[in-house]
Amino acid sequence: MTKQARNSFFSPSRIVFYILSVVVFYFAVHYIGKLKDIETLLLEMSPIWLFLAVAAQVFTYAFNALILKVLLGKDTKEIPFLILMKISVVILFVNQALPTGGISGNGYVFNQLIKRQVDAARAFLVLVLESVGYYIAFLGSIVFFFSWYAIEHSPMNRIIVYTAIVGFVFYCFLLLMMAVLSNWRIWRGILRRLSRFPKIQRYIKKINLPGLTKGKQGIWKMFLENKRETFQVIGIQCCIIFLDVLTVYAILKGFHVSLPVQAIAFGLLLSLVVGALPISPGSLIAYESAMTYYFTILGAPVHAALMVTLIFRFLTFWLPIPIGLFLYRDLQRKAKTQ
Numbered sequence: 120m121t122k123q124a125r126n127s128f129f130s131p132s133r134i135v136f137y138i139l140s141v142v143v144f145y146f147a148v149h150y151i152g153k154l155k156d157i158e159t160l161l162l163e164m165s166p167i168w169l170f171l172a173v174a175a176q177v178f179t180y181a182f183n184a185l186i187l188k189v190l191l192g193k194d195t196k197e198i199p200f201l202i203l204m205k206i207s208v209v210i211l212f213v214n215q216a217l218p219t220g221g222i223s224g225n226g227y228v229f230n231q232l233i234k235r236q237v238d239a240a241r242a243f244l245v246l247v248l249e250s251v252g253y254y255i256a257f258l259g260s261i262v263f264f265f266s267w268y269a270i271e272h273s274p275m276n277r278i279i280v281y282t283a284i285v286g287f288v289f290y291c292f293l294l295l296m297m298a299v300l301s302n303w304r305i306w307r308g309i310l311r312r313l314s315r316f317p318k319i320q321r322y323i324k325k326i327n328l329p330g331l332t333k334g335k336q337g338i339w340k341m342f343l344e345n346k347r348e349t350f351q352v353i354g355i356q357c358c359i360i361f362l363d364v365l366t367v368y369a370i371l372k373g374f375h376v377s378l379p380v381q382a383i384a385f386g387l388l389l390s391l392v393v394g395a396l397p398i399s400p401g402s403l404i405a406y407e408s409a410m411t412y413y414f415t416i417l418g419a420p421v422h423a424a425l426m427v428t429l430i431f432r433f434l435t436f437w438l439p440i441p442i443g444l445f446l447y448r449d450l451q452r453k454a455k456t457q
Contacts, residue, residue, distance in 0.1 A: 157429055157430065157433050157437075160426055160429060160430055161430065161433075163374070164370070164373035164374060164430070165372070165373040165374075165375075167373075168369045168370070168372045168373030169369070169373055171365070171369040172365075172366045172369040172370050172373070172430070172434060173434065175362045175363070175365045175366045175369065176362070176366055176434050176435060178362050179211070179359050179362045179363065180204055180207045180208050180211070181204060181207075182355050182358055182359050182362070183207035183210060183211070183359065184200060184203035184204045184206070184207045185355055186249055186252070186352050186355050186356070187203045187206065187207070187228070187245060187249070188200065188203060189348050189351050189352060189355070190244065190245040190248055190249060190345075190348055190352065191232075191237065191241070191245060192241070192348070198232075198235055198237075202235075202450070205446045205449065205450055206227075206228065206231050206450065208439060208442060208443055208446050209227060209443050209446050209447050209450065210227060210228060211435075211439065211443070213227050213443070225246045225249070225250055228242075228245065228246055228249070229242050229243065229245075229246050231450060232245060243301075244341055244345070247297055247300075247301045247341060248341060248342075248345060248348065248349050248352055249352060250293070250297050251294065251297055251342075251349070251352075252349060252352030252353045252355070252356045253356045254290050254293055254294040254297070255294070255353050255356075256353050256356035256357045256359075256360060257286075257290055257356075257360070257388070257391070258287065258290050258291065258294070259357075260357070260360055260384070260388055261283060261286055261287060261290075261385075261388045261392075262287070264381060264384050264385035264388060265283045265385070267381050267385065268283075268381075268385055271381075276416050278412075278416075279389060279413065279416060282389045282392055282393070282409075282413075283389065283392075285392060285396075286388070286389070286391075286392030286395075289392065289395065289396065290395075301341065360384075360387075360388075363387055363391075363435070364380065364383055364384045364387055366431060366434065366435070367383050367386075367387055367427055367431055368380065368383055370426070370427050370430050370431060371383070371419070371423060371427060374423060374426055376419065376420065376423040378414070378417070378418055378419050378423075379418070382414075382417040382418055382419075383414075385413075385417065386410070386413040386414045386417045386419075387410075389409070389413045390406060390409050390410040390413055393405055393406055393409040393410075394406045394409075406432070407428050407429075407432060410424070410427070410428040410431070410432075411424045411425055411428045412424075414427060414428070
């Protein structure tokens with residue numbers, strides 16, 4: 120094997136592909152036995168509500184693509200909306216397969232934009248403002264619905280309270296970390312240290328990371344220069360959260376189960392907190408257990424909570440696993456030909 124072939128075999132994109140392939144195999148082993156149960160549940164569900172649940176999830180990908188479209192702006196190279204849709208599918212897949220509060224997906228976005236001749240500074244701005252928009256939307260949502268829970272429920276369930284606090288602190292930490300990492304001086308110091316390693320230095324130059332320090336934009340300057348786009352992103356992120364709530368609502372309605380929308384939204388947000396924590400690949404077992412528990416505590420019958428968890432996870436994660444993996448390779452190949 121030639122040196123060039125070895126470098127290609129162990130390139131960062133291929134290493135990520137290998138990791139995701141192992142994750143897919145891991146999930147397949149654990150969940151293959153549940154597919155029959157999910158199939159049975161889907162057949163029992165009202166077709167209209169099932170269609171609404173699926174449509175809501177499709178729109179989450181379209182809205183994520185819209186965020187990229189808004190932040191890329193008119194002054195960057197035009198990227199087809201279909202490509203942005205594909206990227207958004209892979210983003211959600213990577214974020215759930217490798218839970219890090221959205222950081223893993225952001226790295227993928229940055230890499231894809233650079234490969235499509237987007238300036239490094241603009242790609243980084245997209246990454247920062249997309250993340251900030253999501254963190255603010257999530258924090259605002261969990262504070263709002265926790266306030267509703269505190270008013271309507273007395274005494275409050277301790278586990279729910281602890282989860283809400285952990286979620287608030289975790290996303291505040293991510294927001295703070297994004298503010299720190301958006302400082303060009305921080306990046307200049309990081310790049311100076313990483314440049315000591317020849318292989319890393321070559322990769323840094325390949326994706327033009329030094330271009331990040333030229334703009335000298337911190338998070339506050341990014342916001343001031345892109346206020347309209349930032350508020351649009353926050354609004355779209357709120358819409359994406361609403362679409363996930365709509366998905367759960369449709370699943371419940373499909374089985375003729377009623378639950379207040381506020382309870383659905385809060386239960387979902389609490390589940391997303393557990394799903395964002397780096398507990399295991401895809402927050403395996405933890406996410407399912409948490410979602411079933413929260414919806415049961417918030418008023419859903421146990422059997423309904425189990426059904427919602429199985430179908431929601433199927434639509435938002437298990438089904439996108441093979442699709443996301445296929446699109447990941449498809450985007451890698453197309454990026455090389457451009």
